Amino acid sequence: MTGAPGVAASAVHDPFAAPGDLTPTGASPMVRAIDLEKFYGSNHVLRGITLEVYPRETICLIGRSGSGKSTLLRCINFLEEPTVGTIEVDGLTVEADPLHARNARHREQIRQIRLRAQMVFQEFNLFPHLKVIDNLIEAPIRVKGVPRADAIATAEKYLAKVGLSEKRDEYPGRLSGGQKQRVAIARALTMEPRVLLFDEPTSALDPTLVGEVLKVMEQLAHEGSTMIVVTHEMAFAREAADRVYFIDEGVFVEAGPAAELLDHPRDQRTRDFLARTMRA
Amino acid sequence: MIAPAAARGPLGMGPGPEAIVRAVAGARRQARLRFRLVFVATWIVLVGGLVLLIGSTGRVDLEFLQKWGPFIFGGIPLTIAVSVVSIALAVVFAIVGALGRLSRNAPVYAAATLYVSLVRGTPLIVQIFFVYLALPEFGIVLPAFIAGCLALSFNYGAYMTEIFRAGIQAIPRGQVEAAASLGMTERHTMRRIVLPQAIRIVIPAIGNEFIAMIKDSALVSFVALQELFWRARTVGSANFQSFSTLVLAALVYWGLTIFFSLFQERLEKRMAESDVRL
Amino acid sequence: MSVRGRLSILAAAAVIVAACSSGGATPSASSAAASQPAAAGSESAAPSSAASAAPIAGGLLEKILKAGKLVVSTDPKYPPQSELEPDGTYKGFDIDVATEIAKRLGVTVEFTTPDWTAITAGGWGGRWDISVGSMTITVDRKKVLDFSPPYYYTPAQMAASTHSGITTMDGLAGKTICSGESTTYDQWLNGKLDYGTGQDLGHPPAGIKTVTLPTDTDCPDQWKSKRFDFDGWLSSITTVDGAIKAGLPVVKIGDPVYYEPLAVAVDKSGPPDTDFLPILTKIVNDMHSDGTLTALSVKTYGSDFTIASK
Numbered sequence: 001m002t003g004a005p006g007v008a009a010s011a012v013h014d015p016f017a018a019p020g021d022l023t024p025t026g027a028s029p030m031v032r033a034i035d036l037e038k039f040y041g042s043n044h045v046l047r048g049i050t051l052e053v054y055p056r057e058t059i060c061l062i063g064r065s066g067s068g069k070s071t072l073l074r075c076i077n078f079l080e081e082p083t084v085g086t087i088e089v090d091g092l093t094v095e096a097d098p099l100h101a102r103n104a105r106h107r108e109q110i111r112q113i114r115l116r117a118q119m120v121f122q123e124f125n126l127f128p129h130l131k132v133i134d135n136l137i138e139a140p141i142r143v144k145g146v147p148r149a150d151a152i153a154t155a156e157k158y159l160a161k162v163g164l165s166e167k168r169d170e171y172p173g174r175l176s177g178g179q180k181q182r183v184a185i186a187r188a189l190t191m192e193p194r195v196l197l198f199d200e201p202t203s204a205l206d207p208t209l210v211g212e213v214l215k216v217m218e219q220l221a222h223e224g225s226t227m228i229v230v231t232h233e234m235a236f237a238r239e240a241a242d243r244v245y246f247i248d249e250g251v252f253v254e255a256g257p258a259a260e261l262l263d264h265p266r267d268q269r270t271r272d273f274l275a276r277t278m279r280a
Numbered sequence: 281m282i283a284p285a286a287a288r289g290p291l292g293m294g295p296g297p298e299a300i301v302r303a304v305a306g307a308r309r310q311a312r313l314r315f316r317l318v319f320v321a322t323w324i325v326l327v328g329g330l331v332l333l334i335g336s337t338g339r340v341d342l343e344f345l346q347k348w349g350p351f352i353f354g355g356i357p358l359t360i361a362v363s364v365v366s367i368a369l370a371v372v373f374a375i376v377g378a379l380g381r382l383s384r385n386a387p388v389y390a391a392a393t394l395y396v397s398l399v400r401g402t403p404l405i406v407q408i409f410f411v412y413l414a415l416p417e418f419g420i421v422l423p424a425f426i427a428g429c430l431a432l433s434f435n436y437g438a439y440m441t442e443i444f445r446a447g448i449q450a451i452p453r454g455q456v457e458a459a460a461s462l463g464m465t466e467r468h469t470m471r472r473i474v475l476p477q478a479i480r481i482v483i484p485a486i487g488n489e490f491i492a493m494i495k496d497s498a499l500v501s502f503v504a505l506q507e508l509f510w511r512a513r514t515v516g517s518a519n520f521q522s523f524s525t526l527v528l529a530a531l532v533y534w535g536l537t538i539f540f541s542l543f544q545e546r547l548e549k550r551m552a553e554s555d556v557r558l
Numbered sequence: 559m560s561v562r563g564r565l566s567i568l569a570a571a572a573v574i575v576a577a578c579s580s581g582g583a584t585p586s587a588s589s590a591a592a593s594q595p596a597a598a599g600s601e602s603a604a605p606s607s608a609a610s611a612a613p614i615a616g617g618l619l620e621k622i623l624k625a626g627k628l629v630v631s632t633d634p635k636y637p638p639q640s641e642l643e644p645d646g647t648y649k650g651f652d653i654d655v656a657t658e659i660a661k662r663l664g665v666t667v668e669f670t671t672p673d674w675t676a677i678t679a680g681g682w683g684g685r686w687d688i689s690v691g692s693m694t695i696t697v698d699r700k701k702v703l704d705f706s707p708p709y710y711y712t713p714a715q716m717a718a719s720t721h722s723g724i725t726t727m728d729g730l731a732g733k734t735i736c737s738g739e740s741t742t743y744d745q746w747l748n749g750k751l752d753y754g755t756g757q758d759l760g761h762p763p764a765g766i767k768t769v770t771l772p773t774d775t776d777c778p779d780q781w782k783s784k785r786f787d788f789d790g791w792l793s794s795i796t797t798v799d800g801a802i803k804a805g806l807p808v809v810k811i812g813d814p815v816y817y818e819p820l821a822v823a824v825d826k827s828g829p830p831d832t833d834f835l836p837i838l839t840k841i842v843n844d845m846h847s848d849g850t851l852t853a854l855s856v857k858t859y860g861s862d863f864t865i866a867s868k
Contacts, residue, residue: 128477
C-alpha cells in the first residue's frame with residue numbers, strides 16, 4: 001500500500017502486505033518472496049507468489065495439502081530452489097537459479113540467507129547422537145564462529161525460554177514430541193536469526209502435546225519475533241498472527257488480519273476451506 | 281479350568297488377573313528355559329558326533345598335538361592383530377570409498393566405482409601377492425605385516441564401501457535439511473551429522489566383516505607371517521600330520537569366531553538400548 | 559564413547575603384540591652358539607671371508623655387515639632340510655649351512671619364512687638377503703637369481719604309492735605323478751628342466767600326466783589320507799626317505815633319475831651383489847674343502863651328498 005509512510009515504493013507488489021502491530025515505524029520488509037514460480041516436473045506448484053513480511057510481525061500460511069504452502073516456505077530458505085523468482089531476507093537478495101543451483105557462489109549466498117532465516121521442521125529433525133545442549137551449540141560454534149562459552153550461554157538462555165533447562169544434557173531420544181519440538185525451536189533461536197520459519201510445527205504431534213509448543217510460539221510472537229508459520233492451528237493463528245494468507249493451487253487467494261480472514265472470509269474458496277477445517 | 285476356591289479373585293469369580301499374569305509369565309519362562317536346554321543338548325549331540333566321526337578316522341594324533349599345540353596356539357595373537365588392524369584400516373577405505381560413490385564429482389565417482397569393481401573382481405590372494413611382490417618393482421617395499429594388512433584392508437574396504445554407502449543413505453533426509461538450514465556446509469554435515477550416525481548403523485555389519493576377516497587372515501601366511509594357519513600347515517606338512525594340525529586350526533578359528541560373535545551380539549544389544557534412537 | 563575407547567585399546571594392544579610376535583625373526587637354536595656378534599661397518603673382522611676392499615655403498619654386503627645379521631629365507635615344511643622345533647626355532651641341513659655361512663661372514667643369522675613361490679620368483683624387495691633352501695640351479699631361475707656354487711647334490715627319486723602296486727619305472731607310464739609347486743621336479747616331469755650346462759637329464763616315463771601340490775610332502779600325505787588321485791611322486795631322495803621313515807605308504811621306484819645341484823641364491827634385483835657373490839662363493843668352496851659340508855651332510859642324511867655324482 002503506497003500510502004504507508006516510509007514504506008519504499010518499489011516494483012514489488014504484495015497487495016496483502018502491511019506492517020504488523022509491532023513493526024517499527026518506517027521499517028521495510030524483512031522478508032520478500034517476489035514472483036515465485038516452482039515446477040516439480042510438469043506440476044506447477046507455485047504460480048506466481050509475492051509475499052512481504054515486515055519485521056516483528058507474525059504471518060500464518062494456511063491452505064490444503066498440496067496447495068504449495070510448505071513449498072513456499074522452503075523456497076524462502078532455499079531448501080527448494082524456486083524455478084523463477086527472487087528471495088530477499090534482511091536485505092540479502094538471491095535470485096532463483098535452478099540451472100546453476102550447484103554453483104559455489106550461489107550456494108554461499110544461500111547459506112547466508114539461511115543464517116538469517118532459521119526453520120523449525122514438522123519432524124523436529126534433532127540430531128539424535130548429540131545431547132540437547134550440543135544440538136543447540138553445534139551450528140553457532142562451527143558455522144558462526146561464536147566462542148564456545150558464549151554459545152553455551154545463549155543456548156541455555158533459549159532453552160530456559162522454552163522451559164527445558166533441565167533437559168540440557170539429555171539425548172533427544174528420551175524426550176517427548178512436544179519437548180523435542182521445543183528444543184528444535186530453541187536450536188533455531190540460538191542462531192539468533194532475523195526471521196523464524198515454521199513448517200507445520202505441530203502436525204506430527206500427539207494432540208495433548210500440541211499446546212506446549214503453541215504456547216512457546218505465541219510467546220515468541222507476542223515478544224516481537226518475525227515469524228512465518230505454515231499451520232492448521234486456526235486458534236493459534238487467531239491468537240498470534242498479524243496476518244493470515246490463504247493459499248490455494250499455488251496462488252494467494254485471500255489474506256488479511258487474522259480475525260477478519262478467519263471470521264469473515266470473502267472468497268468462496270476460503271470459506272470452503274475454513275468450513276472443512278473447522279469441522280474437525 | 282475352574283480354579284480352586286482358594287485361588288478365586290476378589291469377586292469370587294475365578295483366579296484373579298494377577299495370578300493369571302504370573303502363571304503366564306512363569307509358563308513363558310519355563311518354555312524359554314526348555315528351549316535353551318534343548319539347544320545346548322542338540323549342540324552337544326551334534327558336536328559330539330562330529331568329534332567321534334573325526335576321531336574314528338584314527339588320523340588325529342593327540343600326543344603329536346600336545347607336543348605342538350603351544351607352538352600352533354602361539355600364532356593366535358598375530359592372527360588377531362592382523363584382523364584388528366586390517367578391519368580398522370578397511371573402515372577408513374570404506375568411508376572414503378562410500379563418499380566417492382556418493383559424490384557428484386564425476387572423476388571421483390569414477391575412481392571409487394573402479395576401486396570397488398576392481399578389488400571385488402580379483403582374488404584376495406592375488407592382491408596380497410601384488411602388494412608383497414609387485415610393489416617392490418615400483419620401489420615400494422613394505423614390511424610383511426604392513427603389506428599383509430594393507431592388502432586385506434584394501435580388499436575388505438571395497439566390500440564395506442557398499443555397506444557404508446547404504447548406511448549413509450539410510451540417514452533421514454530431514455537430518456541433512458536441518459543441518460543445511462542451520463547453515464552447515466555439506467562437508468560439515470557429513471563429518472558431524474551424517475557419518476557419526478551412519479557408523480552406528482553399520483557397526484553390526486562391520487562386526488560380521490571382522491569375523492570373516494579372522495579367517496581370511498590365514499592368507500598372510502604367504503608373506504612370511506607366522507600366524508595360526510602358517511604354523512598349523514608347516515608343522516603338519518613337515519611331520520605328515522596335516523590332518524591333525526588342520527583340524528586343530530579349524531577348531532581354533534571356530535572358537536575365535538564364536539567368541540567375537542558373542543561380543544558382537546552384546547554390542548548390538550547395547551546399540552539397540554542406547555539413547556541413540558533415529 | 560566407551561565402546562570406541564575399548565575398541566581402540568584392543569587395536570593398540572593387538573598391534574603391540576603383533577610387533578613382538580610377527581615375522582619369522584626367530585634365530586635358529588644353533589646359531590646362538592655358533593655365531594659371533596658382528597662389529598659395525600667395515601672393520602668387522604670376518605674370519606675367513608677376506609673382505610679386502612670396503613663394501614660397495616648400498617650393496618648387499620654392506621647391508622649385511624651394517625645390520626650385523628644375515629637374513630635367510632627358509633621353508634620349514636621340508637624335513638630334514640628345514641623344519642620347526644616346538645619352541646619355534648628351526649633345525650635342519652639348510653639351517654646348519656645358513657648358520658655356518660653367517661658365522662663365516664661374522665654376523666648373526668635370522669630366518670624368515672615366505673612362501674616358496676615368492677622365493678623362486680626373485681624380486682624379494684630386500685626383505686631377506688639369501689635363500690638357503692636346497693634350490694636347484696636352473697636356466698629359468700638364473701634369470702632372476704644369482705647362485706653360489708652348489709653346496710650339495712640331491713638325487714631326484716621317483717616313488718609310488720604302495721596302493722598302486724607299481725614297482726618299476728615302466729609301471730609309471732601313462733600314470734599321474736605328483737610333485738611340489740615351483741619345484742624342479744615338476745619342471746623335469748614336464749621336460750622343462752634345464753641347468754644350462756647342456757647336461758642330459760633323462761626323461762620321465764612315457765605318457766605321464768602331472769599334478770602339483772603346494773609342497774612336496776603334500777603328495778604322500780594324500781596317500782596317507784587314502785586319496786589316490788595320482789600314483790607317482792617325484793621329490794628329493796631325502797624327502798622320500800623321510801616319508802617312508804614316517805610310515806607313509808610310499809615305495810621307491812628305481813634309481814635316482816637325475817642329480818640336482820643345489821645352491822645358495824641371491825636376488826638379482828636386490829641391492830648390488832657384485833662384492834658379495836665372490837665372498838659367498840669362497841665361503842661355500844671353503845666349506846667344501848675343509849669338510850664342514852661333508853660333516854653336516856653326514857650328520858643329517860647319514861651320507862655325503864656334497865660331491866657331484868653322475
